[in-house]
């Protein structure tokens with residue numbers, strides 16, 4: 001074990017990406033507070049990257065950083081920055097992250113901040129990155145996280161409470177979903193989640209999410225197909 | 240070659256040490272040469288429950304550090320001559336174990352014993368990882384409540400990803416569920432999860448259900464593994480558990496409310 005005591009390794013982590021145009025501190029604060037109120041606790045100390053591709057002004061990153069601290073969020077860095085913005089961000093101590101092809105697309109409604117879990121490169125140990133669909137024939141346990149890049153995730157088993165399954169593509173679960181399922185993680189809103197028994201903690205497609213309170217309807221504990229229609233999550237019968 | 244069985248849980252205080260002592264003793268009762276290894280470095284509980292705390296001279300950490308050999312450190316049980324205990328150190332901390340040392344000790348034990356029972360510390364840190372790393376089978380001890388079930392699920396994830404078998408691509412660890420401190424009255428009242436609830440969430444094979452029992456406290460106070468109290472409900476439930484562990488098909492008992500027995504135990508002899 002001793003030889004693992006000091007290592008520098010690349011890893012993939014899901015991060016929330018904030019899409020926004022108006023980077024004035026006041027506007028950001030209002031929008032973020034509203035977002036956080038919808039899901040108290042969920043974003044607590046969450047690592048966030050801001051996409052500055054459509055920034056209307058040069059953001060005051062120092063002030064934004066302070067705002068994030070106040071809101072108990074962790075600002076990790078920026079993405080989609082041009083050379084000038086990159087420099088400003090780096091001067092503020094932020095990482096300038098590369099946008100991968102998949103998650104570079106800004107959602108249509110970019111005027112509103114939308115938090116969207118998106119992966120950052122490079123590939124890693126805990127999380128598997130494959131181009132083809134991934135089939136897992138076992139239960140995903142609490143604390144485990146599976147991420148499939150650019151493809152579908154098929155699970156023949158249960159996703160336990162506290163477990164997280166993420167795919168850029170669709171997610172199919174032939175067991176109970178008690179944890180979190182995040183499909184279309186790269187921003188593709190046509191992706192769907194299919195599960196045999198839906199008791200999820202969170203469901204998200206292309207950054208639009210529902211927490212378990214909003215899922216306690218007719219499909220709770222039953223099979224369901226979740227899709228995104230006109231920016232709204234829709235639950236429907238599986239068959 | 241011994242079968243290495245880890246008794247683990249994630250959550251603390253659910254009955255790992257009680258179960259390690261009972262199951263180890265039960266296997267010895269059934270004629271299998273068994274050693275129970277205490278991985279809970281720094282706390283040393285197993286020797287108390289086995290009633291041999293006064294006979295500890297050397298411990299597991301001494302053997303790992305080559306300060307003593309296994310023969311010196313192992314304590315033979317006074318009641319059963321095919322049962323041994325390898326006690327934990329009370330004076331070291333949890334990081335005193337290392338993988339190479341643990342492997343060497345387990346290999347040495349493996350030549351001599353039929354079963355090696357590893358009593359894991361709580362948590363998911365290095366001590367618990369060390370206890371489960373070399374296991375062939377795992378007994379996941381769970382209490383019928385949400386936080387315990389959640390932690391067990393977490394440990395099951397570790398078993399299937401962080402063990403030697405997982406890392407070397409060998410067939411996975413065989414997983415057993417042991418539900419302890421089961422109180423049918425509280426299940427009926429909805430204060431505790433039922434066997435079915437837990438089974439449904441964890442989805443592994445049920446090895447045993449041990450009722451909440453005064454006999455367990457009496458047993459640990461007197462340094463007698465509860466399985467030797469063959470009159471008691473918990474003792475009998477552990478006997479059934481051991482029978483299932485060695486492949487026998489035994490029906491489950493103590494799952495429903497049985498008022499009379501309870502009063503008798505508390506007020507009667």
Ligand SMILES: Nc1ncnc2c1ncn2[C@@H]1O[C@H](COP(=O)(O)OP(=O)(O)OP(=O)(O)O)[C@@H](O)[C@H]1O
Nearest residue numbers: 251252253254255256257361420450451452455456
């Ligand atoms: N079936 C039972 N009925 C009543 N009490 C029990 C039962 N099983 C265990 N206990 C009690 O619960 C307490 C914790 O048990 P034990 O020490 O075996 O747990 P553990 O999982 O080993 O704890 P730790 O995580 O601290 O190592 C003890 O006081 C024990 O007597």
Ligand SMILES: [Mg+2]
Nearest residue numbers: 255256279284
């Ligand atoms: Mg213990």
